[in-house]
Amino acid sequence: DADVTQTPRNRITKTGKRIMLECSQTKGHDRMYWYRQDPGLGLRLIYYSFDVKDINKGEISDGYSVSRQAQAKFSLSLESAIPNQTALYFCATSDPGQRSYEQYFGPGTRLTVT
Amino acid sequence: GNSVTQMEGPVTLSEEAFLTINCTYTATGYPSLFWYVQYPGEGLQLLLKATKADDKGSNKGFEATYRKETTSFHLEKGSVQVSDSAVYFCALGNAGGTSYGKLTFGQGTILTVHP
Numbered sequence: 001d002a003d004v005t006q007t008p009r010n011r012i013t014k015t016g017k018r019i020m021l022e023c024s025q026t027k028g029h030d031r032m033y034w035y036r037q038d039p040g041l042g043l044r045l046i047y048y049s050f051d052v053k054d055i056n057k058g059e060i061s062d063g064y065s066v067s068r069q070a071q072a073k074f075s076l077s078l079e080s081a082i083p084n085q086t087a088l089y090f091c092a093t094s095d096p097g098q099r100s101y102e103q104y105f106g107p108g109t110r111l112t113v114t
Numbered sequence: 115g116n117s118v119t120q121m122e123g124p125v126t127l128s129e130e131a132f133l134t135i136n137c138t139y140t141a142t143g144y145p146s147l148f149w150y151v152q153y154p155g156e157g158l159q160l161l162l163k164a165t166k167a168d169d170k171g172s173n174k175g176f177e178a179t180y181r182k183e184t185t186s187f188h189l190e191k192g193s194v195q196v197s198d199s200a201v202y203f204c205a206l207g208n209a210g211g212t213s214y215g216k217l218t219f220g221q222g223t224i225l226t227v228h229p
Binding site: 004031033040041042043045048050058090094099100101102103104108 | 146148150156157158159160163165203207208215216217219220221222
């Protein structure tokens with residue numbers, strides 16, 4: 001089984017709808033992250049959480065919110081989806097005990113906002 | 115702040131050709147450096163890493179050496195295969211200030227290998 005899972009894998013939604021993307025991990029890592037990927041722009045950080053009580057904004061948090069329900073679960077919400085939020089979204093985890101800061105990624109959610 | 119610059123793609127090669135994808139960075143302190151690979155329809159996988167100057171990371175025939183004097187971490191492979199077709203991301207992570215616990219990614223380089 002995959003260590004980091006994301007649901008749904010694909011989603012089409014309409015402008016103005018609220019949508020939630022979910023991430024679960026079995027790696028036992030404290031740190032979790034949400035990124036979006038757009039062609040030619042690499043990965044940009046939306047939100048991150050270093051433990052259940054810690055939530056931080058990334059470089060592009062406007063229009064998004066998150067919830068850290070447990071160590072293993074980190075959800076991303078789009079309060080009112082707009083077409084320029086069409087992108088590939090990735091969840092990632094890391095272990096603070098690893099001083100190298102490497103992260104482990106889920107398979108991604110492809111979101112289309114029409 | 116931290117930044118990573120990768121050579122622009124796409125890169126198209128014939129099978130068994132030599133591959134270089136350039137990566138340079140700007141960072142404070144002593145970052146760790148990574149190459150991630152994204153195969154079609156999949157998430158990012160860690161390909162290799164280096165955590166200090168002059169370290170060489172290697173995996174699956176790919177290599178990269180952490181060059182602090184030139185702030186570079188170029189990815190190389192001596193003989194590419196069709197199965198290496200993917201998007202490659204250079205990234206750095208360090209403990210400095212507001213970058214603590216986060217990775218900074220380059221924009222990605224698309225590699226296509228033809229038979």
